Amino acid sequence: MPELPEVETVRRSLHDAMAGRRVAAVEILDTRVRRRPTALALDVLAGRVVTRVRRRGKWLLADTDGAIVWIMHLRMSGQVRLGDSPAASPHLRAIAYLDGGTVVSYLDQRRFGEWFVLAAGEAGAFEARIGPDADTITAAQLRRALAGRTGALKAALCNQTIVGGVGNIYSDEALWRAGLRWDRPAGSLDAAETRRLAAALRTVLRRAIAAGGTSARDKLYLRADGEPGWFAVELEVYQREGEPCSRCATPIARQRFGASATRYCPTCQR
DNA sequence: CAATTGACCTGCAGGC
């Protein structure tokens, strides 16, 4: 599932392909990709030059001249493909044609993802709601973010207004690396635990970016060139329930967490 | 304000 490392991997490809290029046309095949009522029509992108592609949390933001920001979210199953023609896929939802011949295809099996456009001022307010990015978060930022919270630590990490970019895979991985249980009250961490968790987040996310992200068994995430990311071989708990913990050999446990599941070591996460 | 829960959506695995 696309989280920060997967979105960052896609961002780098999009930036390389799009920065400095003019958008010739945008074609929407499934109108559900643009479901925000206050967003501008995607047609306003035609004729604009993309100046850069940024990321905040799991959101992709393409700045264009004319103070227009093209915002994308992959949600569960969104994928981007770059090529010289639209991708051949039953899940093709939207297409952007760039001057020079590059075609950006947006695929989305589960139709949760979004493409929409905001004026720059609106985009600034939108970005301001996102917490500090987890790949660069400091212990002081994390302490402020978690202070006073009584809900589960994992829920806080996955809440994008508290920390940006973390979802189910990397919250499980960072909590394992920091030796912390997912159901600790978020505000109960002491200074050493907070430092450990901030360091674990940075390390796990940076290593995952270096590997091009995690392509899980279902292959719902692939890079923009259609190739998988290779971080799955470094996973310690996600997709490893029942296997021995690499630190203490206790079988990795699994519990329900909201609409999904959490995996952890019941012995060395406290 | 903070926490919790359901809705959204599709494809696949597993059970009978």
Next chain:
DNA sequence: TGCCTGCAGGTCAATT
């Protein structure tokens, strides 16, 4: 073979 159920989970709206 085929139907049914459960599961995967990011974000937002509604509720407590």
